[in-house]
Amino acid sequence: MLKYLSLLVITILTVLPPALAQAPRSEVSLGVPIELSKRSTFTKEGPAFQSERATLEPSTTYGILVSYRYHFARRHGVEVNYGFSRPTQNYNVVNIATNQLAGGISVQSRVQEMTAAYVFSPMQKSRFHPFLLGGAGVLKFDPMGNSQAGIVGLESQIKTAYLYGGGGELRFTKKFALRVQYRGLIYRPPTFSAFTLVGFGGGTLGHIAEPTIGVAYRF
8 A cells, every 4th residue: 555655646746847846835634534425336247137236335434534735836736645444335235126135245344545636725815725626546445354244255456536625724823724625536336356246247436425624734
């Protein structure tokens, strides 16, 4: 995971003009997001499987978000993020004809986010600084603690994720601020490759809504 995060940092620093390094404006922040995930639907391929569909409903959970933001101009900046959470991925198989539950499985997972984003600050008042952001990265899904439930053969998966959002900072001092933001992550939901519901593929895009509150320190 450090390799992916290092690549994001190196990429951002490479594309910045060297002149910008003369007056750096950096921020680090620590936030607590509430992760609200929408339902995703999977289907099986082939006419023999058209009578079933599977749905994924991740549990609502809290997480940790660490960010580094670099302001290379008054209104423009970039940031890299690392997030961590432990939602349960709940898969259910439904018979389409009867609309009845045909089976299911719950996979406790560790989800790590590694993303980079462009940050636009449209205006900066004395104490309140609103911003918009957009970017991309990866989500790594690791199954954990499932052997006791008799689930074997689960594999970690890395999925591309697209990030968007916005928020604002309320500055208490020149260095410290309260940061409140909404972040959205769009991604292809995991199937853990070899889990019990193997055979289901495709699926609608997953979406994680992350209202987040935290503190930021500028240096």
